[in-house]
Amino acid sequence: MAELLYQGHASFRLKASDGTVVYLDPYAGEGYDLPADGVLVSHEHYDHNAVEKVTLKPGAKVLRSADFLAGGVYGKAQIGPFEIQAVPAYNKNHDKKSCVGFVICWEGKSLYFAADTSRTDYMGQMAALKLDWAFLPIDGVYNMGPEEAAQCAGLIGAKATVPIHTKPGSLYDRQAAEAFHCPGRLLLAAGETLTW
DSSP: OOEEEEEETTEEEEEOTTSOEEEESOOSSSOOOSOEEEEEESOOSTTTOOGGGSOEEEEEEEEEHHHHOGGGSOOEEEETTEEEEEEEOOBTTBOTTSOEEEEEEETTEEEEEOOSOOOOGGGGGGGGGOOSEEEEEOOSSSSOOHHHHHHHHHHHOOSEEEEESOSTTOSOOHHHHHTOOOTTBOOOOTTOEEEO
């Protein structure tokens, strides 16, 4: 069984049915007990790059935004069954040259982790990907707010869209999450999982 654990803020633990474990933007919440085959860091702000929280298996890969932006091209990576494609992420608080989002596919599902961003030009092309889930920041301080995020959700066209990075300094703010509205909205609180 494949599993996604939302640890809170912008942190996730992804697990494949073969036991491969990948952490994304480690920083918040619980659930760092499983040793990792890989760690993905969207950018180097402290609340996204706490790699020290993760126990690494021998040979584990720690891939940072700089690893995906070599030569100005958004790169790809493979960690076990996880197919990872970096995509643009940026706004006035996050430089395009040092921040990425991720489209990650495994076990028949495709997920978009926007990282810290506002609307990007690339989002206009994403409907063609026919994504299963999109995870969008909505704090309105360091990222877009809920209204802009809803517009982005419409462009992206994922089957379900989950608001994350809901409030600075908080694992999860339900009131902020409920202010986000779009077709297919899915509220996922810190500590909750998706499985398939």
